[in-house]
Amino acid sequence: MDVTKARSQYPILTGPEPFVPKNVVSRVVDYLLNTNVQMGADYPVSQVATRRVMVEGPTAAKILFNADSADEIVLGQSSTLNIENLAHGLSTDVKTGDEIIITGEHEANGGPWKHLAARTGATLKTWPHRQVDPANPYALALVIDDLLPLITSKTRLIAFTATSNILGSVVPVADVVRAIRAKAAEVGAAKVEVCVDAVAYAPHKRIDVKAWDVDYCVFSAYKVYSAHVSALYVRKAALSGSVSSVVHHFLNVPEVAYKLMPGGPGYEAVYALTGIIPYLLSLTLEGEKLLGETSLLHDPGADSMPLLTNPSMPAVLDGVWSAIAAHELTLMAPLLSFLTHPDQWARGVRIAGDGGAFLDGGNNAVSAPFQNHVAGRAPTVSFVMVESSNGKPRLRSKEIVEYFDKRGKIGIRYGHFYAYTLVSQLSPLKDPADGVVRISLVHYNTVEEVERIIEGLKEVLA
Incomplete structure (x- = not known):
């Protein structure tokens, strides 16, 4: 992967969230300057706007989901709102006594189901996290064996994350869904649907709703280097x-995704989705070759459909995601090596989730206690501070982040990151407002930047 080329797309590279590459920004600008009109009219500019918003944007999202059809794509202002609208859409199908299972992860895939249960009289259950490393009470993971006993003949929906935005663990979604389907059949559950939050997964790995066999899946485009819009996959059978x-009651939308779009996102944000795939393709030689057959990286007004419908593209995108994963491993290795070193353990540093196996020459993002429970790790690294064994005072998460803020040039954050339930249950009990320190890395970061983070950590922990 060409990190230098990736970085050339970003005018500024500081802060905790993924930035937006120039070719995505150019699409926002082009839409507002040249096609910011009402859709559905017969005049030429409206026809272009309609194609961009109703065809190109959803098709780009379809590819990122690996869905069968753009008709299965809902576009909304945020992932929280998309799932809230979905939950409202299920209000007549979920009955009193049905059971909904959620986790303590990001509230976007929890709160809407709590609201649905309250409206319908459904029973709410929680798939708890398990401590999988006896040495570290913060080494938590979702374990399939803890989910299966919760599934009964009354189970109607199960909602969980593909990657924790706190723990960084990649959940083996296909394995979980396979186990859910088998258990549901065993206990005689008539209809069990699965909703997966892929927001923290999408920047790092390829979503595949078909391989996962999920009914609903959501990601936020701003996490994959685009504008603030969310895409929700809804399986055709569920629609x-x-x-x-x-x-609106007078709209005839019986089996299309539009039935879950009561006022969508900004049209320019939808069109910006078409810039994600050209950007991703530009990161590898094979992708650049495919992209070279178009003008999409340089012409924001070009029709993206020839590229989006190219049969070679899915395989090329697989190669891009593999290259991203390989590079992100080189970023995680030095950071996790530092944070899991015995000196930092004595200082009171505890990784939330998996610390990997990078000490003593190791090069594995998944440590032995986690290997049977996770499918990898994202470079989202969180830690807490406990009382030290070397006599130094315990630092609050806020103090560490404030030190970096004053130091400048590096953006990290602290808090619960909307995974309030998970963070509030960290034991020994943490203040959810102070929460964890989170360091979020993505593919355009460099090892040199990670070394700067480590230098800052050495200073504040000294």
């Missing part, structure tokens, strides 16, 4: 058999 319309 026709589970979800009721939440849009």
